[in-house]
Every structure is written in C-alpha cells, then in structure tokens.
Amino acid sequence: MRGQGVAVATAAHLLDRAGFAFAREPGLRRPVPVIMLSDPALALLRDVFGKPALFADRPRIEHRVVKWGSAEAVAMPHGAVVVSEDDLAAALDPTGGCDPGQVQPRFTIEAMAPFSCGKTLRFGERISATARVTLKANAPARTCWIEAVDAGWLFLIPDGFGQAWLLAVGGNPQSLAHDAPLIGPLIDALEHTGGQFDTSPRMLAQLAGDNWLACGTAAIAFDPICGDGTAQAAREGILAAAVVGALASGEDPALLSTHYHSLLLASLRRHLQLSLPFYANGGAGRWWHEQYAAAKAGYEQTTALLARLPEPRFALHGFDLVRREQAA
Numbered sequence: 001m002r003g004q005g006v007a008v009a010t011a012a013h014l015l016d017r018a019g020f021a022f023a024r025e026p027g028l029r030r031p032v033p034v035i036m037l038s039d040p041a042l043a044l045l046r047d048v049f050g051k052p053a054l055f056a057d058r059p060r061i062e063h064r065v066v067k068w069g070s071a072e073a074v075a076m077p078h079g080a081v082v083v084s085e086d087d088l089a090a091a092l093d094p095t096g097g098c099d100p101g102q103v104q105p106r107f108t109i110e111a112m113a114p115f116s117c118g119k120t121l122r123f124g125e126r127i128s129a130t131a132r133v134t135l136k137a138n139a140p141a142r143t144c145w146i147e148a149v150d151a152g153w154l155f156l157i158p159d160g161f162g163q164a165w166l167l168a169v170g171g172n173p174q175s176l177a178h179d180a181p182l183i184g185p186l187i188d189a190l191e192h193t194g195g196q197f198d199t200s201p202r203m204l205a206q207l208a209g210d211n212w213l214a215c216g217t218a219a220i221a222f223d224p225i226c227g228d229g230t231a232q233a234a235r236e237g238i239l240a241a242a243v244v245g246a247l248a249s250g251e252d253p254a255l256l257s258t259h260y261h262s263l264l265l266a267s268l269r270r271h272l273q274l275s276l277p278f279y280a281n282g283g284a285g286r287w288w289h290e291q292y293a294a295a296k297a298g299y300e301q302t303t304a305l306l307a308r309l310p311e312p313r314f315a316l317h318g319f320d321l322v323r324r325e326q327a328a
Contacts (some may be wrong), residue, residue: 003027003111006230007215009092010048010237011109011244014319018245027112032085033130034165036061036144036157039079041231045092048234048319054091055081059160063143067182069281078144082159088230107247109240111216117206123272123298124200124291126223131173133164134189145186148282149179155224156183166190167224169199170287199224201272201298207264208243208257215240220264223295226274232267239263242321246314255313256321262309269302 001012002025015022037045037055046054064078110116135158145156152170154177159165166187168176177184203220207213214220215236222229243256272295279292314321 001109003216003218004089005111005216006092006233007237008109008111010234011240013049014238014241015244020244034157034159035083035085035088035230036080037083037230038228041228042081044231044234048238049092055083058083061142061144065143065145065182067147069148069283073182082157106211107244108212110212110214110219112218115204115214115219116209116212117204117214119205120202121205122200122202124294126169126198126200126291127196128167128169128199129172129196131166132191133166133187135162135164136186136188139186145183147180147182149176150283150285151287152176153282154180154183156186201268203268206261208260210253210257213240213243213260220268222271223275225278236264238319242316242319246321258309259312259314262306262312265302265306269299269306272299272302
C-alpha cells in the first residue's frame with residue numbers, strides 16, 4: 001500500500017479488520033490547511049472507523065451563504081465541521097500493517113506516484129491558492145461563504161476562533177477578494193499566500209489492473225466547486241478494500257479491475273455533470289467560458305469512455321463486493 005490520505009487510511013482500516021497482512025509506504029504529501037467535513041461525510045467516517053464521536057468537539061458550520069453570477073446572495077442551512085488535514089490524518093491513522101520486509105506483495109494499492117498507469121486525463125486548468133484570513137468582528141463564526149467573481153471564485157471557511165481560510169480558484173486570493181462584494185468586506189486582514197496548486201478535475205487513464213489499483217486525490221481528483229472530496233476518498237477506500245477481499249475469495253481479477261475502474265470513472269462523470277451549471281452561471285468572462293468548455297469536454301469524454309465498458313457485475317453488500325445476482 002503506497003501513499004497516504006483518507007482513501008488509503010480507509011482501505012487499510014478495513015483490510016486490517018478483515019485480517020489481511022499488508023505493508024505501508026506512506027510517502028510525502030502536501031496537506032491542505034483546512035477541510036470542511038459535511039455531516040454526511042462525517043457520518044460515513046464515523047461508521048467506517050467505528051468512532052461515533054469523531055470530531056464532535058470541533059468548530060461547526062451551520063449556514064452557507066452563496067453569491068453566484070448575477071444572483072443575489074442566498075443563505076441556507078449547512079452542516080459540517082472544520083478540521084485540519086493533519087488532524088484528520090491523525091484521527092484515521094490505521095494501526096495495522098507490517099514491516100515491508102515481512103510481506104511479499106501480491107496486490108498493490110497505489111495512492112502516490114509513480115503509478116502503474118502513467119497517463120492522466122485532465123479536464124481544465126484551475127490554479128488555486130489559499131490564504132489565512134482574520135475576520136471582521138461581526139462576521140458570523142458558524143457560516144461559510146462562496147462567491148463567484150469575474151476571474152474565478154472564492155470559498156471562505158471560518159475556523160471558529162475569529163480566523164478563516166480563503167480558497168481562491170482562478171487567481172490569487174488578494175485580487176479575487178478585492179473584487180468580491182460579499183466576501184471582501186468580511187476580511188479584516190489577509191496574510192500572504194502560499195504556493196499555488198491545481199484543483200482541476202482529473203484521473204488516471206486506467207485506475208486498476210490485475211494486481212494493482214489506484215485511489216486518492218493523486219489518482220482521481222474532483223473540483224472543490226461541488227461534491228465532497230473527503231467522502232469520495234472514503235468511498236474509494238471502501239471499494240479498494242472490497243476488491244482485495246473479492247480477489248481473496250477467488251473472484252476474477254479482470255472483472256474486478258473493470259468494475260473498480262468503471263465505478264470511479266462514473267463518479268467523475270457525475271461530478272463533471274454537476275459542476276457544469278456552476279461554470280455556466282458563475283460569470284460572463286473569458287475564464288468562466290474556458291472552464292465551462294473544459295468541464296463540458298470532460299463530461300463528454302468520460303461519457304464516451306463509460307459507454308465502452310460493461311455494466312457493473314458486482315455490488316457492495318456492507319463492505320464486501322458480491323455478484324449482483326447474489327445481492328438482488
């Protein structure tokens with residue numbers, strides 16, 4: 001098992017619980033500064049890891065305010081907790097695993113480069129950056145804000161202690177915040193940003209083979225504009241562990257490889273489909289037109305790729321993969 005993150009931690013936990021021996025090569029990972037875990041994602045992690053009180057003491061987000069395109073700002077209920085990626089990794093750190101010298105690997109779960117498949121399909125180029133923000137005294141502590149501006153969009157996530165993290169997609173945080181009538185006035189001070197990173201949706205051209213599969217954000221990544229990346233990563237880990245279990249029970253490796261790849265391809269296609277209205281309505285400038293065109297091309301490409309694959313032959317029954325005819 002190579003790499004780290006939620007997908008690997010989930011797979012390792014389930015494999016350890018099922019009695020599989022495995023070795024871990026954690027590698028290096030540049031953590032994101034903050035994660036907003038939605039209540040459904042948190043419930044999934046609590047269920048998988050058997051931790052019903054996971055992050056019960058962390059700052060909560062209870063409202064979301066969105067200003068998108070020409071529409072007025074809209075406030076709506078929201079349920080989430082705010083954690084750092086380091087805290088998330090520590091909470092989910094699996095206790096299982098063996099010394100690499102004690103295991104002769106028959107199957108590899110890959111969550112970091114180099115991958116068995118070297119080709120990546122990329123849908124757009126969305127350069128992003130984060131900045132640490134001090135909020136104005138009157139900014140609600142349990143509200144997050146999302147705003148589209150001419151050259152990109154912003155996501156402001158409070159930490160519950162008077163500060164927040166600002167994600168800027170499409171430009172640097174200072175410039176985008178300057179043009180943001182909703183988010184800009186909430187900021188009292190904005191620190192210099194760190195390095196830039198890519199938030200464009202992408203995936204390896206092949207996500208599984210006879211003796212390997214790939215998971216995690218290095219293998220398949222979603223745009224933060226919609227969906228829940230943490231829940232997606234947990235589901236990848238569940239599916240990865242289930243594939244290993246099905247292999248051990250004698251299922252066909254080629255069928256399992258196709259099933260795993262097609263399910264993750266379908267999840268990215270669905271994500272691209274959901275993101276299309278956001279990029280269609282976020283703004284009228286060149287950047288928005290380019291990102292909409294990239295998302296549309298990605299949706300069409302993943303649709304065509306998925307059409308060439310057979311219908312899924314397996315279904316999850318709890319944390320196990322079974323033939324669909326058995327699950328019916």
